[in-house]
Amino acid sequence: MRILFPLLILGAFVSGNPARAQDNDLEKLLEEESGPQFNKVFATFKTSRIISSQSVEQVKAGTLDFRVTHRFGNVGAGSAGGGHTLFGLDEASDIRISFDYGLTENFALGIGRSKRKENLDGNFKWKILHQTTDNKIPFTLSLFSVATFTPMRESQLYLGVDSTFERKTAHRMAYTTQILLARKFSSWLSLQLTPGYTHRNFVKEDYNPNNQAADENGFASLGIGGRIKITKRSSILFDYFHLFSKYRQNNDNFFAPLSLGIEIETGGHVFHLNFSNSSGIIENDFLPYTQSDWLAGGFKFGFNISRVFTVVKPKM
Amino acid sequence: MKTNPFKFLIFLPAILLATSGMGQIYNGKSMSVTFFSKAPLEDITAINKVSKPILNTATGDVIVKVPIQGFIFEKALMQEHFNENYMESEKYPDASFKGKITEPIDWKKDGTYKLNIAGKLLVHGVEKDRTLPVVITIKGGEITVESKFTITLKDHNITIPELVFQKIAETVDVTLNATLVPYSPKKK
Numbered sequence: 001m002r003i004l005f006p007l008l009i010l011g012a013f014v015s016g017n018p019a020r021a022q023d024n025d026l027e028k029l030l031e032e033e034s035g036p037q038f039n040k041v042f043a044t045f046k047t048s049r050i051i052s053s054q055s056v057e058q059v060k061a062g063t064l065d066f067r068v069t070h071r072f073g074n075v076g077a078g079s080a081g082g083g084h085t086l087f088g089l090d091e092a093s094d095i096r097i098s099f100d101y102g103l104t105e106n107f108a109l110g111i112g113r114s115k116r117k118e119n120l121d122g123n124f125k126w127k128i129l130h131q132t133t134d135n136k137i138p139f140t141l142s143l144f145s146v147a148t149f150t151p152m153r154e155s156q157l158y159l160g161v162d163s164t165f166e167r168k169t170a171h172r173m174a175y176t177t178q179i180l181l182a183r184k185f186s187s188w189l190s191l192q193l194t195p196g197y198t199h200r201n202f203v204k205e206d207y208n209p210n211n212q213a214a215d216e217n218g219f220a221s222l223g224i225g226g227r228i229k230i231t232k233r234s235s236i237l238f239d240y241f242h243l244f245s246k247y248r249q250n251n252d253n254f255f256a257p258l259s260l261g262i263e264i265e266t267g268g269h270v271f272h273l274n275f276s277n278s279s280g281i282i283e284n285d286f287l288p289y290t291q292s293d294w295l296a297g298g299f300k301f302g303f304n305i306s307r308v309f310t311v312v313k314p315k316m
Numbered sequence: 317m318k319t320n321p322f323k324f325l326i327f328l329p330a331i332l333l334a335t336s337g338m339g340q341i342y343n344g345k346s347m348s349v350t351f352f353s354k355a356p357l358e359d360i361t362a363i364n365k366v367s368k369p370i371l372n373t374a375t376g377d378v379i380v381k382v383p384i385q386g387f388i389f390e391k392a393l394m395q396e397h398f399n400e401n402y403m404e405s406e407k408y409p410d411a412s413f414k415g416k417i418t419e420p421i422d423w424k425k426d427g428t429y430k431l432n433i434a435g436k437l438l439v440h441g442v443e444k445d446r447t448l449p450v451v452i453t454i455k456g457g458e459i460t461v462e463s464k465f466t467i468t469l470k471d472h473n474i475t476i477p478e479l480v481f482q483k484i485a486e487t488v489d490v491t492l493n494a495t496l497v498p499y500s501p502k503k504k
Contacts, residue, residue, distance in 0.1 A: 026341070026377050030370045032501060033343065038385035038409065043400045060392030133406065187406065232475075233401065265401065314388050316363050 041131040044140060044184040045192075046235075047306070048100065048108075048125070050225040051259035051274045052286055053194055053239035056140040056182040058125045059102035059110075062312030069096045069281050069304040076297010093279040093300050101311070106130075116280050116289075117150040123282075131183060142180040144196075148284040149173055161204060171202035176283035178223070187229065194223030194241075198287045206247070208254075213246035220244040221287055233265040237274065241287060248288075255298075257290040270306075275299045340374040340423075342459055342496035349382050351467075353488045360394065360484070362387040369494045371459065376417035378433065380492070381410050402474055408441040413448070421452065428453045442472040459496040464489065 045055035048065070059065045073091025074081035081088045098112030106127040113120050123146035131140045150157065150172045158167065178196030185191065199218040206215045225239030241257045248254040261274025277299045278286035292298025349364040366386035371378045384405035389395040399405040415435025421427075429452045437446040450463040468487050469476065476484050 026370050026372055026379055029341065029343070029499070029501075030368055030379055030381055033368055033370075035366050035368060035383065036386065038383055038405075041406075043396055060396075063392050265397070308391070308393055310391050313390055314392070316388060316390065 039132045039134055041133055041140070041184050044131070044182050044190045045227050046263060046265065046270045047272070050192065050227065050239045051237050051261045051272070051302070052257055052276055052278050052281070053192070053223050053225045053241070053259075054125065054142075054144045054178065054180055054283070055192060055225070056127065056142045056180045058106075058108040058127060058142070059100045059308075061102045061105045062310065062314065063102050064309045064311050065098075065100040065306055066309065067096075067098045067100070067304055067306040069094075069098070069302070071095075071276065071279065071281060071300050071302040074292055074298050074300055075275070076299070078296040079292055079298035081297055088300055094281045094285070096281040112282065114281055114285065116285055117148075118152050119148045119150050119282060119285060121146055121148040121282050121284070123147070125180075139181055139183040142182075143177070144180055145175070145177040146283050147173060147175050148282065157202075168202075174198070174200040174284040174288075176287060178283070189226070189228055191226045192224070192239075194221075194225065194239075196221050196223065196283070196287075198284065200284070200288060208247045208249075208251045210250045210252070211246065213249075215247045216245055219248075219288075227263070235263045237261040237263055237272075243287065245288075253291050255290050255293050257286050258294060259302075261302075272302075272304060274302045276302055340372055341499035342371040342373065343499050344369045345458070345495045345497045347380075347494040348492075349387075350491045351387075351488045352491070353485045355484055360389075362389045362395070362398070364388070367494075369461070369496060370499075371496055373421075373423040378413075378415050378417060378435070380413045380494070382412065383410050384408065402469075402476075403440055411437075411439045413437050413446075415448070421454075423454060423459070426455050437467075439467060439472040440474050444471055457498065461492070461494045461496065463492045466490070 045057045047055065048057050048059060049055055071093045073085055073088035073093055075087045076082065085091055092115065094114055094116045096112050096114040098110055100108055100110035102108045108125045110123045111121065123144065126143045127140065128143060129137050129139065129141040131137055154167060157172065158165065176196055176198040178194050180192060180194055182190060182192035197218065197220050201217070203215045203217055207213065221241050221243050223239060223241040227235045227237050229235045237260070239259050243256055255277055257276065257278040259274055259276035259278065261272055264271040277292040277294045278290040279292065279300065280286040280289055347365070347367045347369055349367050351362055353360040364382055364386045367380060367382040369378070369380045384403045385399060387395065387398065389398065413435055415433040417431065417433055419429065419431045421429055431452065432447045432449055434445070434447045436443050448463050448465050450461055453460045466487050466489055470486065
């Protein structure tokens, strides 16, 4: 009985269509050859931000992204928008000019300057885990951190503060660190969770009249964001942050940042049209200082212009 | 212990393969596939150096496998668009050509042959019957293969978005260069 099996194999070999067998063998030999593995999931999001939130994407190695991010004024008449400002288009809530550079495929550095608070910022994004197609790594994990320095006039910075209060340069600094945890579930759905912590070295002594809570120097936040592809080249984007700040809960002047947008790809360019109740563009600004209410028409039209330069050409 | 007298039969298929087949199988020592597309603003070009060719000189069967994600562009963003939108390389990871050389070639002797190989070209999940012109050069036991041909995007259901700033040509020129040597499995 034991000889039957090899005989069967032999039989298959000599009686089968030889050309066919050869062809299959050839393919098998080719399969056995090892080549580089292309198992990294790409394009979880299309750009380094979902809308307001950072995304797990970052500038590619050796490329420099020059970007002008613009956010107009409030659209709704109930929030100083309406026809007299052409639905906010006359205003510029915030403008940020930034440069981001990909040191490696997984580490990017950025600098920027915003209109609001004249914030100068430096940031980095570090991709620690990269989701793979075989699901051995089921999600992409990045660390993002930004520090800002505001050079605004002392009289402005300490407006309404007791003159005996000691002035320090450190008061001008604020920090946010976030963990970006994203998964591309399918070609049409990507979701991201973004837990983070924001610390401002200096806050004024303000109280929420509704719950008597004082403004905090530091508070945690949890963001959720996503991209839903609706056609081959357009997607709906959203991001939202819950702020673990008692001062900001049930506060008539502070709201959770919520942004909605669409993204259209035009073969080489990605267009973003978005609306957000946040004025600020960077984390240290829009997390603590989103002061418009969507329901009162307090959302702003936003767009950005990005130009990517290849600094270090890949080996061709 | 008694040995089964027929046990050697187990190795027979392997022996057959080794003696009749292996000597005539060639695989890639190096290979590059480049493509070129003319566009008004800038020409688009990419190179792939991780493609794998294999040839059986006894039967004339030839297979080339090109991993789409192995194409390197000068612009990283372009590379991503190429993979995500045009080639959908998560769905269709490889392009391939399977053909058969029918002309008589003396693989043992140095020489140059210009011929056409008929076969199936698979790109973006769509297979097309194609006849590709090749130049085969045999020298000192190494086989070099060169081929230039054109792929029409429409033939392979590759669509160009209507809203493009940079008009992309409907066809791309592909250049393939491979050096093949007697088969040896590439180690991981």
